[in-house]
Every structure is written in C-alpha cells, then in structure tokens.
Amino acid sequence: MRVSTAGMNGQMISQAMKVQSNYAEALDRQSSGLKSSSLSGLAGQAGAAVSLQADIERSEQLATQAExxxxxxxxxxxxxxxxxxxxxxxxxxxxxxxxxxxxxxxxxxxxxxxxxxxxxxxxxxxxxxxxxxxxxxxxxxxxxxxxxxxxxxxxxxxxxxxxxxxxxxxxxxxxxxxxxxxxxxxxxxxxxxxxxxxxxxxxxxxxxxxxxxxxxxxxxxxxxxxxxxxxxxxxxxxxxxxxxxxxxxxxxxxxxxALESLTSVDVAEASAVVSQQEVLLQASFATLSSLKSVSLLDYI
Missing domain, CATH: 1.20.1330.10 (f41 fragment of flagellin, N-terminal domain)
Structure with missing residues (x-):
C-alpha cells in the first residue's frame, strides 16, 4: 500500500505535464519554423511584428496599384x-x-x-x-x-x-x-x-x-x-x-x-531544444515509474 508517496506523485505528475507541454511546443516550433503560433507568444516583439506585417501589406497594395x-x-x-x-x-x-x-x-x-x-x-x-x-x-x-x-x-x-x-x-x-x-x-x-x-x-x-x-x-x-x-x-x-x-x-x-528574424526560429537551435525536452520528458516518466513501485513495505 502506497501512503507517503501520494504527495510526491502529484508533484511529479505536475512537473511531467509541464515538461510534456514544453516538449510539444518545441516540436511545434521545429515543424513550423515559428517562435510562436500566435503574436502573444512573441512577448515584447509582438508590436514590431504587427507593424512590419502592416507595412508589408500596404507595400504590396501599392505595388499592385502601380502594376x-x-x-x-x-x-x-x-x-x-x-x-x-x-x-x-x-x-x-x-x-x-x-x-x-x-x-x-x-x-x-x-x-x-x-x-x-x-x-x-x-x-x-x-x-x-x-x-x-x-x-x-x-x-x-x-x-x-x-x-x-x-x-x-x-x-x-x-x-x-x-x-x-x-x-x-x-x-x-x-x-x-x-x-x-x-x-x-x-x-x-x-x-x-x-x-x-x-x-x-x-x-x-x-x-x-x-x-x-x-x-x-x-x-x-x-x-x-x-x-x-x-x-x-x-x-x-x-x-x-x-x-x-x-x-x-x-x-x-x-x-x-526583418519579420522572419522576429518570428522564425533557428532550425539547429530548435532541434537542440526538442532533443533536450525529449530527454527531460523521458526522465520525468522514468521517475514517475520508480515512484509508483515504492511501497511502505520497502521501509519495514
């Protein structure tokens, strides 16, 4: 019967879920080539990205009119x-x-x-x-x-x-x-x-x-x-x-x-982050598996 490990299990599960979320985000950045799927994920660079996108659209419209x-x-x-x-x-x-x-x-x-x-x-x-x-x-x-x-x-x-x-x-x-x-x-x-x-x-x-x-x-x-x-x-x-x-x-x-430099990720760096998060996720799962095998009888 597991008694004293209940609190630790909850904490480790929470940490594992966070690592899993980070891993999923890293995979998304690697596959999409973008730092974030939304502007909110760009933090302080969001305003600059919005401004650049608006300037590009105006420029495209002007070029079309000129053509x-x-x-x-x-x-x-x-x-x-x-x-x-x-x-x-x-x-x-x-x-x-x-x-x-x-x-x-x-x-x-x-x-x-x-x-x-x-x-x-x-x-x-x-x-x-x-x-x-x-x-x-x-x-x-x-x-x-x-x-x-x-x-x-x-x-x-x-x-x-x-x-x-x-x-x-x-x-x-x-x-x-x-x-x-x-x-x-x-x-x-x-x-x-x-x-x-x-x-x-x-x-x-x-x-x-x-x-x-x-x-x-x-x-x-x-x-x-x-x-x-x-x-x-x-x-x-x-x-x-x-x-x-x-x-x-x-x-x-x-x-x-300029917009790409604000919104896109470095491919090599993104791959390295994915590998790092994958290692952390595997470690989290391994720790959870070890905790589940711990019993009060092991200490009697």
Missing amino acids: NAVSKVETAYSTVDTIVDDAEYIRSAIAGAIDGAEDSSTLATLQSTAAGYLEDIVGLLNTKFADSYLFSGGAAQTAPIDLSDTDYSATSATADTGYYQGGGNPATVMLDSDSSISYGVTADASAFEETIRALQTIVNASSLDTSTLQTAYDLLSSAVSGLGSIQEDLSSQANALNSVIDNQTEFQIYANE
Missing part, C-alpha cells in the same frame, strides 16, 4: 501609336491631293476614307482597359468622346474639345497621404483635338479645295508631333511607376527578412 497603372499606360501608349499611324496615313493622302496627284473621284474617296479613320480614332480614344476608360482621366467610368454632344461643333475652325466627356484630373496612384503619381492622358489633349478637327475638316467640307486640304494637312502635322510628345510622357510615366514597383519590392524583401 495596374503600368499596364494601362502601356496600353495607352500602344493605342496612341496606332493613332499616329492613322494620322500619318491620312496626312500622306492629303499631301498627294494637294500636289494634284489625285483626281476628283479620288478626292471623294479621301473624304470617305477620312470619315472611316475618324470613326476608328474615336473608337481608339474610347478604349477600355478592364472596367476603365483609358483616356477619361479620373472619370474612368465615362467614355471620353461623344461627337454628338451639343457643346461640340464638328465644323469649328478653332480648337474645340466640347466632345470630351471625361474628368478634368488625371488618374493617380497614391504613394502616401502627401504624394502621388499621375498617369495617362485625356482625350481632350491638343494632339487628339487637332487630329479629330483635321479629319472633321475633310469629312464636313462641301468641297476639297487646296486651302481646305492644306488646313487639314497642317493640323495633322501638328497633331503627329504632339502625339509623339504624348508617347514620351507616357514612357516617362511608365518608368516612374516601375521605379515605385522596384522600390516596393526591395522594401518587401527587407521587411520580410
């Missing part, structure tokens, strides 16, 4: 490139007409061709990327061009952007509360307006005399130059946005390394 903006800018650049090709083709056709290389029947064809290119260019400027219109600035849910708008005159001899339905401000990527990067170009830019006005000059002319053709030619020449400047601006925007992406990627690498 989306780059895709829009690249699509806008390609669209403008197509408009340049169209403008140069029509300008070449007008030059031929001015030089007298075209007969009267071909002048009528030129008018029809200009109407087709006008429709194409308006369609290009009303291009959507995902769910946004590329050339509407901040009003990305509205198609930027409507030639039927009552505020627009198709026969204006001076600059007229009454067709424009988009926003007055460009699209932006917010870097922080105080700074941002604007990107894109709006369809009321002078180069687009001149392209449209040149084509309207041809389409709506009662007769294509030399003066009318020269006016359209000069407008397209100015437009082509302006379109080139727009492409340069778009290229610069893409470079700036890519710099944001690169900077955020570098920050994420640094921040993730």
Whole structure:
C-alpha cells in the first residue's frame, strides 16, 4: 500500500505535464519554423511584428496599384501609336491631293476614307482597359468622346474639345497621404483635338479645295508631333511607376527578412531544444515509474 508517496506523485505528475507541454511546443516550433503560433507568444516583439506585417501589406497594395497603372499606360501608349499611324496615313493622302496627284473621284474617296479613320480614332480614344476608360482621366467610368454632344461643333475652325466627356484630373496612384503619381492622358489633349478637327475638316467640307486640304494637312502635322510628345510622357510615366514597383519590392524583401528574424526560429537551435525536452520528458516518466513501485513495505 502506497501512503507517503501520494504527495510526491502529484508533484511529479505536475512537473511531467509541464515538461510534456514544453516538449510539444518545441516540436511545434521545429515543424513550423515559428517562435510562436500566435503574436502573444512573441512577448515584447509582438508590436514590431504587427507593424512590419502592416507595412508589408500596404507595400504590396501599392505595388499592385502601380502594376495596374503600368499596364494601362502601356496600353495607352500602344493605342496612341496606332493613332499616329492613322494620322500619318491620312496626312500622306492629303499631301498627294494637294500636289494634284489625285483626281476628283479620288478626292471623294479621301473624304470617305477620312470619315472611316475618324470613326476608328474615336473608337481608339474610347478604349477600355478592364472596367476603365483609358483616356477619361479620373472619370474612368465615362467614355471620353461623344461627337454628338451639343457643346461640340464638328465644323469649328478653332480648337474645340466640347466632345470630351471625361474628368478634368488625371488618374493617380497614391504613394502616401502627401504624394502621388499621375498617369495617362485625356482625350481632350491638343494632339487628339487637332487630329479629330483635321479629319472633321475633310469629312464636313462641301468641297476639297487646296486651302481646305492644306488646313487639314497642317493640323495633322501638328497633331503627329504632339502625339509623339504624348508617347514620351507616357514612357516617362511608365518608368516612374516601375521605379515605385522596384522600390516596393526591395522594401518587401527587407521587411520580410526583418519579420522572419522576429518570428522564425533557428532550425539547429530548435532541434537542440526538442532533443533536450525529449530527454527531460523521458526522465520525468522514468521517475514517475520508480515512484509508483515504492511501497511502505520497502521501509519495514
């Protein structure tokens, strides 16, 4: 009959359970590679870990926004490139007409061709990327061009952007509360307006005399130059946005390394702790087994 060992048994069982708990935690750290499965287990480092995680998430969001903006800018650049090709083709056709290389029947064809290119260019400027219109600035849910708008005159001899339905401000990527990067170009830019006005000059002319053709030619020449400047601006925007992406990627690498140093365990050290706790647990079980075999008769 065991009498005097009851208290000691309870104490040893309690110690064995604690060692078993420590062993389980050590195994968990070894398998997960983390110091703790919860922030509370990081003690004084929990605040720093939370802050770093929040910074990483903000950085990832900013990089994603910049990547989306780059895709829009690249699509806008390609669209403008197509408009340049169209403008140069029509300008070449007008030059031929001015030089007298075209007969009267071909002048009528030129008018029809200009109407087709006008429709194409308006369609290009009303291009959507995902769910946004590329050339509407901040009003990305509205198609930027409507030639039927009552505020627009198709026969204006001076600059007229009454067709424009988009926003007055460009699209932006917010870097922080105080700074941002604007990107894109709006369809009321002078180069687009001149392209449209040149084509309207041809389409709506009662007769294509030399003066009318020269006016359209000069407008397209100015437009082509302006379109080139727009492409340069778009290229610069893409470079700036890519710099944001690169900077955020570098920050994420640094921040993730810092977060890992706060939350991750050294593999060799974790394995050593597991071995140590395993030895202690085996010793605790061995001690308990010895106590259970002790009887009062052993001391009589």
